[in-house]
Amino acid sequence: MNACMNEGAIIEWLAIPAALPDAGARQVAEARQSQLTKPPGALGRLEAIAIRLAALQGTEQPCVDKVHITVFAGDHGVAAEGVSAFPQAVTAERVKNFARGGAAICTAARTLGAPLEVINLGTAHDTGPLERVKDCHLGPGTANFTLEPAMDVYQLGRALGVGRHAAERARLNGAQLFIGGEMGIGNTTAASALACALLDAPPEHLAGPGTGLDTHGVTHKIEVIRRALACHSTHHGTPLEALRRLGGFEIAALTGAYIACAHIGLPVLVDGFISSVAALAAVRLCPGSGEWLLFSHTSAEPGHRAVLEALDARPLLDLGLRLGEGSGAAVAVPLLRMACALHNEMATFAEAGVSAATGILPVAALARPCASEKSE
Amino acid sequence: MNACMNEGAIIEWLAIPAALPDAGARQVAEARQSQLTKPPGALGRLEAIAIRLAALQGTEQPCVDKVHITVFAGDHGVAAEGVSAFPQAVTAERVKNFARGGAAICTAARTLGAPLEVINLGTAHDTGPLERVKDCHLGPGTANFTLEPAMDVYQLGRALGVGRHAAERARLNGAQLFIGGEMGIGNTTAASALACALLDAPPEHLAGPGTGLDTHGVTHKIEVIRRALACHSTHHGTPLEALRRLGGFEIAALTGAYIACAHIGLPVLVDGFISSVAALAAVRLCPGSGEWLLFSHTSAEPGHRAVLEALDARPLLDLGLRLGEGSGAAVAVPLLRMACALHNEMATFAEAGVSAATGILPVAALARPCASEKSE
Numbered sequence: 001m002n003a004c005m006n007e008g009a010i011i012e013w014l015a016i017p018a019a020l021p022d023a024g025a026r027q028v029a030e031a032r033q034s035q036l037t038k039p040p041g042a043l044g045r046l047e048a049i050a051i052r053l054a055a056l057q058g059t060e061q062p063c064v065d066k067v068h069i070t071v072f073a074g075d076h077g078v079a080a081e082g083v084s085a086f087p088q089a090v091t092a093e094r095v096k097n098f099a100r101g102g103a104a105i106c107t108a109a110r111t112l113g114a115p116l117e118v119i120n121l122g123t124a125h126d127t128g129p130l131e132r133v134k135d136c137h138l139g140p141g142t143a144n145f146t147l148e149p150a151m152d153v154y155q156l157g158r159a160l161g162v163g164r165h166a167a168e169r170a171r172l173n174g175a176q177l178f179i180g181g182e183m184g185i186g187n188t189t190a191a192s193a194l195a196c197a198l199l200d201a202p203p204e205h206l207a208g209p210g211t212g213l214d215t216h217g218v219t220h221k222i223e224v225i226r227r228a229l230a231c232h233s234t235h236h237g238t239p240l241e242a243l244r245r246l247g248g249f250e251i252a253a254l255t256g257a258y259i260a261c262a263h264i265g266l267p268v269l270v271d272g273f274i275s276s277v278a279a280l281a282a283v284r285l286c287p288g289s290g291e292w293l294l295f296s297h298t299s300a301e302p303g304h305r306a307v308l309e310a311l312d313a314r315p316l317l318d319l320g321l322r323l324g325e326g327s328g329a330a331v332a333v334p335l336l337r338m339a340c341a342l343h344n345e346m347a348t349f350a351e352a353g354v355s356a357a358t359g360i361l362p363v364a365a366l367a368r369p370c371a372s373e374k375s376e
Numbered sequence: 377m378n379a380c381m382n383e384g385a386i387i388e389w390l391a392i393p394a395a396l397p398d399a400g401a402r403q404v405a406e407a408r409q410s411q412l413t414k415p416p417g418a419l420g421r422l423e424a425i426a427i428r429l430a431a432l433q434g435t436e437q438p439c440v441d442k443v444h445i446t447v448f449a450g451d452h453g454v455a456a457e458g459v460s461a462f463p464q465a466v467t468a469e470r471v472k473n474f475a476r477g478g479a480a481i482c483t484a485a486r487t488l489g490a491p492l493e494v495i496n497l498g499t500a501h502d503t504g505p506l507e508r509v510k511d512c513h514l515g516p517g518t519a520n521f522t523l524e525p526a527m528d529v530y531q532l533g534r535a536l537g538v539g540r541h542a543a544e545r546a547r548l549n550g551a552q553l554f555i556g557g558e559m560g561i562g563n564t565t566a567a568s569a570l571a572c573a574l575l576d577a578p579p580e581h582l583a584g585p586g587t588g589l590d591t592h593g594v595t596h597k598i599e600v601i602r603r604a605l606a607c608h609s610t611h612h613g614t615p616l617e618a619l620r621r622l623g624g625f626e627i628a629a630l631t632g633a634y635i636a637c638a639h640i641g642l643p644v645l646v647d648g649f650i651s652s653v654a655a656l657a658a659v660r661l662c663p664g665s666g667e668w669l670l671f672s673h674t675s676a677e678p679g680h681r682a683v684l685e686a687l688d689a690r691p692l693l694d695l696g697l698r699l700g701e702g703s704g705a706a707v708a709v710p711l712l713r714m715a716c717a718l719h720n721e722m723a724t725f726a727e728a729g730v731s732a733a734t735g736i737l738p739v740a741a742l743a744r745p746c747a748s749e750k751s752e
């Protein structure tokens with residue numbers, strides 16, 4: 001499987017600076033928006049999205065028809081602490097459901113006409129060989145980070161590299177937008193712990209029910225994260241070390257993918273809570289990478305809001321989604337496509353004026369506010 | 377133009393009771409949702425949407441691939457009071473832009489593969505004959521409702537009937553979802569005045585900048601609405617009379633369309649502020665019709681929230697849209713389609729279990745919360 005070849009502990013590539021959005025294309029797109037046959041601003045955030053995508057893609061007329069989705073799966077040693085409503089075997093079962101095409105992200109990808117790849121970075125239970133799943137096994141899940149670092153340096157480097165290579169494959173395949181998904185029982189605990197370290201926030205501000213803990217379960221989860229933070233408190237000072245000690249294989253892969261997308265100039269649509277924590281790690285590791293990240297939805301997981309705030313991110317949707325797999329990002333893709341279509345295909349005042357050879361005032365003139373009426 | 381034949385002042389059809397959603401189909405759809413391979417509730421509001429559409433369409437597997445969009449246009453006599461940032465001639469110009477395919481709703485309809493029809497109920501300025509616009513002229517706009525009723529009984533009946541026939545054409549053409557749009561300079565003033573009457577609310581709670589009034593303009597608009605409400609205060613006690621005195625041709629057409637959709641059992645996706653006020657009138661005129669109305673987005677127009685609250689409506693999107701034309705509803709259609717696709721195409725636990733002949737625990741068993749872990 002070439003997806004996981006050559007990912008060593010070498011992580012110097014993280015230091016490559018992020019590409020810069022195209023300021024010229026942004027200006028041209030802004031000018032185009034102001035000429036479309038509608039009152040200025042009437043399409044709200046869809047206008048800003050089209051302009052931003054134009055700047056990221058370096059074109060007046062952006063397009064996200066070609067979307068690449070990679071789902072990263074991995075297990076978490078911290079699951080041994082009883083932090084999930086589901087047993088660890090579910091990770092492998094859900095990877096098999098990805099392979100069968102039965103999962104939500106499979107349906108969403110089909111609906112979008114988007115290729116979907118699934119990469120198993122290390123499940124605790126063997127899935128057996130699966131036709132549509134790339135096997136990049138780094139171990140039977142991470143170590144229990146209440147006792148030791150989740151990953152060794154080699155695993156971290158490999159996981160970051162798996163993400164990097166997914167982004168590069170997406171670009172090679174002509175993708176105009178990258179979506180990363182994740183699956184791993186226990187990964188809201190890992191993401192919460194990592195966010196606590198990156199934001200210097202207490203676990204009760206970030207931990208939530210995940211896929212279905214009750215109040216008692218959340219209290220226990222907070223206690224587990226508190227122990228983990230205490231265990232690593234003198235070591236998680238750098239974002240990379242925080243990611244290694246408190247993250248997970250799939251979280252590190254997402255971080256690597258987001259940074260690589262920023263390097264190669266490929267816009268990203270970020271999914272929910274776990275993905276946003278990976279995005280936070282990416283932005284801390286590669287400061288300019290945030291420019292390349294669009295945020296799809298606000299998750300039902302309560303800690304998501306704090307992470308989004310730290311990222312100065314304002315997602316498009318708020319539908320109470322909390323599935324992961326990249327599903328929330330996939331659900332939001334049609335909004336980006338609609339923003340592009342409106343930006344690219346609506347008539348400009350000039351176009352409308354030219355074809356309106358009826359002797360009536362040109363539309364462009366009519367679209368300006370009428371001073372005499374405004375002053376009444 | 378058969379679109380506007382036979383709409384007389386006869387409005388007895390409004391009293392037909394709304395169709396009832398299919399409780400059995402709802403139950404079957406709920407059962408299906410609980411069997412999909414994801415934690416219960418993880419797809420948030422998309423689950424509820426699929427179940428609701430299943431009940432409305434009377435099927436376990438709902439579908440909104442076929443969408444019918446009708447945009448109703450008309451001018452407003454109250455424009456003479458200087459309540460809009462744009463001159464009245466813009467209504468006719470925008471109707472011509474619909475005919476040319478240059479407007480936002482034209483692009484959105486093409487993107488959705490949805491047929492779009494445009495009906496001119498009466499613009500102040502002549503558009504000339506337009507190939508793709510149905511002409512159902514009821515006059516050069518409504519009367520100035522600060523001085524007299526906006527419509528006479530005949531105009532009201534015709535406008536309601538134009539909407540009814542649009543809904544019936546949609547059904548005949550096999551539509552699975554109806555979207556109504558509107559265009560008319562001054563129609564946020566009419567909609568605000570009508571909402572004030574229906575909700576017994578003061579104009580300052582409902583009037584806003586519309587397509588671009590400044591603070592001074594909004595203050596003036598409030599004063600105009602106050603005058604109109606005073607003029608009709610002893611007469612607008614019934615919803616129908618409020619609609620006739622304070623509404624508009626396109627608002628009445630939307631109301632008629634929504635009521636007819638409820639009669640024939642065709643789900644509706646409501647657009648923004650104007651459309652929601654028409655929906656409020658529909659619900660007051662035909663109490664069960666609210667069951668058939670889904671709400672697409674919260675408009676930037678501040679009064680929209682009060683109207684939505686009165687309708688107990690929770691729209692899907694909040695993107696600062698304020699264009700009208702049905703554009704916000706069109707933007708939300710892919711969310712309904714995604715909800716249906718996920719509901720219809722995701723694997724159930726049984727399907728996953730059957731095909732997972734690997735000797736590992738069946739997925740259905742694994743998907744239940746693990747009691748021993750939860751109790752830790």
